[in-house]
Amino acid sequence: MADLHGGMNLRRVPSSVLQAPLFSIESSGDTVRFGLTGDWTIGASSAIEAASEQLYAAAAAARCAILDFGGIDRLDTAGAWLLDRTRQSLVAHGIDARIERLTPEYVILLKEAGYRDFGSLPVRRHNNLIDLLADVGESVVNAGRDFYAGMAFLGEVVAATGKLIAQPRQFRFTALVNHMEAFGLRSVPIVALITFLVGGIVAQQGVYQLSYFGATSYAVDLIGILILRELGVLLTSIMIAGRSGAAITAELGSMKMREEIDALTVMGLRPMDVLIVPRLMALMISLPLLTFIADMSAMFGGLLVTWAYGGISPEAFMLRLQGAVSLHSFLMGMIKAPFMALMIGIIASIEGLAVEGSAESLGRQVTTSVVKSIFMVIVVDGLFTMFFAAIRFY
Secondary structure, X not given: OOOXXXXXXXXXXXXXXXXXXXXXXXXXXXXXXXXXXXXXXXXXXXXXHHHHHHHHHHOOOOOEEEEEEEEEEEEOHHHHHHHHHHHHHHHHOOOEEEEEOOOHHHXXXXXXXXXXXXXXXXXXXXXXXXXXXXXXXXXXXXXXXXXXXXXHHHHXXXXXXXXXXXOHHHOOHHHHHHHHHHHOHHHHHHHHHHHHHHHHHHHHHHHHHHHHHOOOOHHHHHHHHHHHHHHHHHHXXXXXXXXXXXXXXXXXXXXXXXXXXXXXXHOOOOHHHHHHHHHHHHHXXXXXXXXHHHXXXXXXXXXXXXXXXXXXXXXXHHHXXXXXXXXXXXXXXXXXXXXXXXXXXXXXXXXXXXXXXXXXXXXXXXXXXXXXXXXXXXXXXXXXXXXXXXXXXX
């Protein structure tokens, strides 16, 4: 019989703190018995890893290996996992490996924390064309689901609005005014500033490009038609989608995470009446007003730039503008505004109610809300433009 210490080259820890994981070897014919002692715990992770490798190497030439757990002082999941991995590796190489003198708690530990080989996942062959078509198909399906969900949500909004019109006492006018202040009044500075700058940029480019043809005065026509029909309402809607739409999604998502929406339902209040309808109505009222402010601000920016850069006086600018644009041009932009507001509100509300119980989900839904809102605003603008052109609403 030979007594060896598998952990003899390992750095020893003071006995008052940790007993080093060791093992003795007792050979009898083609059978090797390993007497395990010490602490096989995560506190000596490098030591138990080295000891398990030495144990495997010592048993490689035997036919039968017995792991005696009777002398182990402490064993945790790390030690149990390594020792069970060693046992399974020996079995895989044709060695009869057994464990003896197990205490009941160690039996449970080995059962729950034992080594498991999950194998390697099958390698999937990728075809770029098939993957591309699959992604396109998935996007189309998701777009169809979003459209269906939007139409269903719009139906609920219409039904709730009709109910509130029939019973006006249940409508929360205070919430409406509060949301109009948040969405409309507090958005005036940024909307006016951005459209003022855009109007000036459009005027500068119009004067510069048309000066080659001796038609500098036509820059006024360009500014009036472009701002009133397209840019005013489009820029305002995009800014509201990024500001107010994101705020709606964040507010509803935060309430969903804290289960405040469920609390409203328990109290007998319909979240659609309390949370959604006031916000949608505030958006539909505020966005046309902001569009009007944006139009006037952009016109003023264009007037200043054409005066300073193109030599067109304010009087000449106003006279030319009256002849270039009509009431129809103004109405084309204003008619789009409520529909764009409705689209922004619906998307923001749906994404807010889709938030799950994590901050990551909230951030993801807010981002999705803004992206979808801006995309749908541009789509709605294009549809209205084609519609007005088809009915010759100039």
